[in-house]
Amino acid sequence: MPTLTNRQIVLRRRPHGLVAAEDTELVTTPAPEPAAGEALVRTTYVGVDAAVRTWLDDQPGYLPPVGLGEVIRAAGIGEVIETRCPAYTVGDIVTTLTGFQEYTTVRDDLFTTPVPGPGDRVDQLAVMSVYGPTGATAYFGMTGIGRPQPGETVVVSAAAGATGSVAGQIAKIAGARVVGIAGGPDKCRAVVQDFGFDACIDYRNDDLPAALRRHCPQGVNVYFDNVGGRILDAVLGRLAHKARVVLCGVISSYLTGEHPGPANYVNLLAKTASMQGFNALDEWGRFDEAFAALRGWDEQGLLTHRETIFDGIGSCVDALNGLFTGANIGKTLVRLAGS
Numbered sequence: 551m552p553t554l555t556n557r558q559i560v561l562r563r564r565p566h567g568l569v570a571a572e573d574t575e576l577v578t579t580p581a582p583e584p585a586a587g588e589a590l591v592r593t594t595y596v597g598v599d600a601a602v603r604t605w606l607d608d609q610p611g612y613l614p615p616v617g618l619g620e621v622i623r624a625a626g627i628g629e630v631i632e633t634r635c636p637a638y639t640v641g642d643i644v645t646t647l648t649g650f651q652e653y654t655t656v657r658d659d660l661f662t663t664p665v666p667g668p669g670d671r672v673d674q675l676a677v678m679s680v681y682g683p684t685g686a687t688a689y690f691g692m693t694g695i696g697r698p699q700p701g702e703t704v705v706v707s708a709a710a711g712a713t714g715s716v717a718g719q720i721a722k723i724a725g726a727r728v729v730g731i732a733g734g735p736d737k738c739r740a741v742v743q744d745f746g747f748d749a750c751i752d753y754r755n756d757d758l759p760a761a762l763r764r765h766c767p768q769g770v771n772v773y774f775d776n777v778g779g780r781i782l783d784a785v786l787g788r789l790a791h792k793a794r795v796v797l798c799g800v801i802s803s804y805l806t807g808e809h810p811g812p813a814n815y816v817n818l819l820a821k822t823a824s825m826q827g828f829n830a831l832d833e834w835g836r837f838d839e840a841f842a843a844l845r846g847w848d849e850q851g852l853l854t855h856r857e858t859i860f861d862g863i864g865s866c867v868d869a870l871n872g873l874f875t876g877a878n879i880g881k882t883l884v885r886l887a888g889s
């Protein structure tokens with residue numbers, strides 16, 4: 551195979567707030583040669599998740615921080631183009647930690663999952679939005695911790711985003727009444743019209759506590775929280791008896807690293823409610839179960855997915871910053887050359 555060039559975004563400086571142009575550098579290197587036991591993957595879509603920003607801080611987390619000079623870590627999807635690993639065949643589509651780069655090598659380990667089916671027939675957008683780690687996160691958080699029952703009221707924040715849009719649809723499938731929270735009228739329209747929620751509160755323009763009283767007259771049975779901060783506090787103030795709060799993420803404080811405590815946590819006591827965090831990676835051994843359930847619902851026409859797609863390796867940082875300025879509806883992806 552002729553030598554391929556690999557364009558990568560590496561971290562040069564730890565960002566403060568949004569990622570600045572000087573915090574990263576676009577470098578070009580030869581694509582790696584797969585060693586024995588490895589396969590070479592050409593990235594088709596880089597998935598841009600909120601977690602990527604947390605890995606740029608020098609803070610302990612469930613994965614180590616990205617080091618200065620290293621390629622920025624991200625989960626994506628691509629095609630096996632050369633293989634020295636018996637687990638993969640040329641043409642396989644895999645989800646893996648592609649990083650912000652065009653080519654990567656993979657091994658037969660838990661970070662890489664082959665997508666079933668002939669490569670040319672795989673719907674890669676559906677995998678990234680629904681049958682991949684994003685869908686699995688929504689599935690484990692909503693079905694394992696939220697456990698919505700028919701007729702209950704479920705509230706989901708960042709409802710127009712990748713994780714929230716799937717989480718809310720899973721609650722609808724369970725028979726709950728689902729209220730989203732999102733920023734701005736366009737997003738609220740998408741949450742109701744595209745993702746099928748019953749209502750959506752615009753937290754940028756509405757009086758949040760008043761809107762929660764109006765949309766959740768019997769209180770909130772399940773809250774799937776992607777954002778933390780003042781939105782978490784407002785929903786805690788509206789919990790129903792025995793409510794379950796699913797702590798999925800805290801995006802409102804990823805740029806500052808400061809996590810103000812919610813005053814309304816006392817309502818957990820008053821309502822004998824529970825609040826539980828989770829990490830989808832802990833459920834790695836059950837991803838097949840999640841994908842089978844999500845695929846089944848999708849085949850019945852019960853799930854909708856949308857993507858916000860940026861083009862080219864040079865747009866990775868803009869795509870990442872867009873999660874914090876609210877630029878995306880659905881899953882944020884960067885399409886790379888070769889897709």
Ligand SMILES: NC(=O)c1ccc[n+]([C@@H]2O[C@H](COP(=O)([O-])OP(=O)(O)OC[C@H]3O[C@@H](n4cnc5c(N)ncnc54)[C@H](OP(=O)(O)O)[C@@H]3O)[C@@H](O)[C@H]2O)c1
Pocket residue numbers: 598599600601684687708709710711712713714731732733734737776777781797798799800801802803828829830831872873874875876877878879880881882
């Ligand atoms: N626990 C896990 O295993 C796990 C796994 C994956 C993701 N997550 C978490 O899930 C959450 C969503 O991640 P994602 O990758 O799916 O991103 P996403 O929801 O597609 O995009 C992030 C959305 O967050 C909202 N947002 C940003 N800053 C905000 C703020 N200050 N206040 C309120 N809303 C804000 C924006 O929507 P608006 O325009 O509506 O504000 C933005 O579109 C994150 O907290 C992430 O860490 C957790």
